Amino acid sequence: MPRRREPAPATPGLHRRSTLRTSSPRRGAIAGSDRPAVLSIRLNQEECPVQHPKPLNKPEAAGDDAGFGLVEVLVAMLVFAIVAVSVAYSVTLTLTTTKDSKAREIALNLASAEIDSVRAIGDPFDVFSATSTVTQGETYTIQRVASWVSAAGADATCSASGGTLRYKRVNVTVTWTGMGPTGIAARADTLMAPTSRINDPAKGTIFISVLGANGLGLAGVTPTVSGTSSPPVEPTDIEGCSFVLGVTPGNYSVSLNLPNYVDTTHTQNSRVPVATGTLAVVAGASTSFQFQYDRAGLFPTRYATNRAALATTPNMAITFPPNLKTNFVSTLGVYPRTESPTESGSNPRVATLSTSTKLFPVQSGYQAFAGDYRATTPEQAGCEVADPAAWGLDNSTGVDLIGQRSQGQFAAPGATASPINVPMGIVQVARTASSNRNNLVAVQVTAPQVDGEPTCATSPLTIRFGAVFTNNNAIRIALPFGSWRLYATRQSTTSVPGSDATVMVQPQHVTVLSNVIPGRANADATGIITIDPRGITP
Template identity: 30%
Template structure:
C-alpha cells in the first residue's frame, strides 16, 4: 500500500506529456525530412550539372576539331540515365572587333566564328544552364567569297538588350528567314547571298519603336566575307494613357479637340494625336464636366511626357502636366483644366458696340491658326451668350473663321478653370 505523498512507479505519462513529446518528435522528423529532401535535390542538381558539363565539353571538342567553314547552329537531345539533356549550339560570325555580342562593334570582315554551347536538362528547376564558348579563326580570305552575315540588335527604352523580339528577313519581298533576339538582344542571319538587298522587319503585337511604329523595317546590302551590323531597333511595350481634363460647368467641350504630347526624344519634339485610325492615336469622349482622351500606341520613353489639350504645336506656351508612361501598361493622368468663354455678338450703334445680334462665332488659336473651334450654339438676339470650353492659351473670338481685323475679333488668354465673357463686333 502506498503511503500519502508517494507516487506509483507504473502510473505512466500524463496526456500533456504525451502531446508535448509527440510535438517534439514531429518537429524533429519534419526537420530531418526537409534536410534530406534538400540533400537529395542538391545531389540531383550536382549530378545533372556534371553530366551537362560533360556534354558541353564534348560538343566544344567537336567544334574545335571540325571544319570551321561547316560550323552551324544545332539543337539535339541526349538521354543520360533518367534525365534528358538538351544541347543547343549557336554560331556567330564576328569581325576582329570581337565583343560580348555578335551585334556589338563595327561592321567588318569576318575574322572568327564564336560558338556557344548551352546545355539544359529535365527537372533542373532554377539551376543555371551549363554554358561553354569557343572561337574558331577564319582564313585570311574569310569564310566565303559569295556569302555574308547580317546582324540586328534590339534594345528597350533604357538601352537594355531585348530578348525574344521576332525579326523576319526578306529578299526581294520574299520571306527567307525568321529569328528572335537572344538574351543579348542580338539576332544573326548567316550564309546570305552577297550583293543582295535584304530587309529585316520587326513586328510584335503590343510593341512599338521609338517613333511609335508597330512595324519597322531596315534594309541592308550583304557584302561577301563581311559581318554587316545594323544598329537595329529601339523597341518596347506600347504604353496607353488615359488623360482627363475638367471644364467649367455649362461650357461644352468641342468634339474634335486633340491631345498634344511633348518629349525631347520625339523627332519634332511634339506629337499631336488625332482620332483613332492612325498609330498612335487618341479617342476623345466628352461630358458636361470635361473631356477624356484614351491615347494608344505610344512609345514609353524613360523621360516623362508633357501633356496639353488641343493642337499646341512645337513651341507650346499652354499649361502642361507631366506623366511617366510605363511599357505595356495604362497610366492615368490629368491635363490642365479647360477654361470657359461666353461670347455675344453686337452691332455698331452710333459708333459703339450696341444691340446684340444672332451670330455663330469661332475661336481660333492665336499661336497656331490651324486650330479652330465653332461655338456649338449661336449668340441670341436677346443677349444670350454662346458658351464653349477651350484649352488654356490665347484665342481669337470672332464671327468669321479667318478674321484678321482686330476690330472684329477679341483676344482672350484662357487660364485653366477660369471663365470669360466677351462681346464681339459683328460685321
C-alpha cells in the first residue's frame, strides 16, 4: 500500500492546498488510459476557514482591583461626612460669631448710654443701683451697681460704720440672651464726685439704714436724730439710706415713729440703741444706725378652738382667765401679749381678743399658745409647760400622741392674716350646793405630774377668776396647759392655800373635758388636775 503523505501544518494567514489522490483498478480510470484516475481537490482557507474552539475564561485572581468593593464605599462615605460636618461647622461658627459681634456692639452702646445717663444726673446722692431690660433683637439686661467709696478706698454702705465718703463708683454690666461662646458681658464704669464738699475733718457722719420686712430698702422714712446736736436729716432714699453729714462729735440715738409701722420687736416707736443708750460719733468717721421697720401685719386669734371636739354641749359659754398671756412664736422669738379673750356668737361661740395683734410681718408667719412662758436657756431654767410642742410623746394608749401648736399664719405688710387657733384646757367646775364660796382661784403646780410634762422652774402662776359661782350650776373655764389646783374661796383676794379656801377634789366638782388621754379627766387625791395637750387638734 502506498504510504500516505501527512499534510503540512497550516500557517495562519496563508492559503493551504490539499491534494487527495486515489487510485483504483476498478473505478476511476480515465478512459483510454491505464493510469489511475487522480482526484485533486484544492482547498482555500479563506473559503473554508478552520474553526478552532474558544479558550475558556480564566477566573480572576484574588486581589483584583477591578470595580468598587464595600470597604471603598464606606471609606468614601466617611470622608464625605467629615468634609460635610467641617463645612457645616465652619458656616455655623461664622454665623454665630457674626451674630455675637453684632449683639456685643449693641451691648457696649447700651452700657455707654447708661453711663451717660448717670453722669447727666450729676449728684451722686441721686444715683442708685438699678436693673432694667431692653429688647433689640436680643433681650439685654442692664445692671447698674452704685456704691460709695470711703477715704480708705473701700466700699461704704449705710449699714456699716467706717470712714467718711469720698466719691461714688458706678459699674454697668450688660448681658443678653444667647451670649455666644465667649460668655463675656459688656462693661462700663465711671466715678462720680460730689458737686460740693461733704466732709469736714472736725465733723463726723451718721449713716442710717432702714430695711423692710423683705430685706430691701424702705424709702421715704424720716428718722429723728437726738444727741449732742440736732443736724438736719433727709428721708431715706430708695435703698433705705439716709446720710447725715457734718455731725458734731458726741453721743447720739436715732428713732423711727410711723403710724401702723413696727420693728422686729413689734414696737412702733423704734429706737437705736434699743430703749436707752447712745452711740458715739467721732470726727473723721461714720457711725451706722440700722433698722428693720415695716407696716405691721394684723394677726387675729381664736381661743379654745378645741371646744368643738367636746362630747357634750360644745357651745356652752367658757370663762377665760383675766389678763391671759398669749405667746406669738416666729423666727424672731416669742412675743407675749396680755389680754383676756371675750366670747361672741352662739353656734359656734368664738373667743377672741378685742383687736388683732400688730406684729412685724416676718416671712415665716406666727403660731400662738396661751399661758405664762419662759424659754429655757443655758443660763437659767425656764417654764415651757404652756407650750404644747414642749410636751414629750405619750404612748400609754398604744398610740403615739404629741402636743402641737396650731398652724402658723402669715400676713404681708399692712395685711390681715387668717385667724390663729389657740387650743386650751377646758374644765367644768361646780361648787358644793351648800357652799357660800363664790370665787374661783387656780394655782399652777410646777412639778410634773405625768410622763412627758415639762418642768416649770418659775414661781407658781395664780389665776383669779372672781365670783363665777353665782348659783349652783356648773360652769366651764379655760386654763393653759399644765397641772393645777382649783380653790373655791369667799373673797377674790383670799390667800390660797388657806383655811378660807376649799380645794376642789370630787369629780362632781371638777372635770377636765378637753383631755384626750383616758384616765386623766379627774383630780387626784390632793386636788391636782393635769391639762394635757397631747392628742388635741388645735
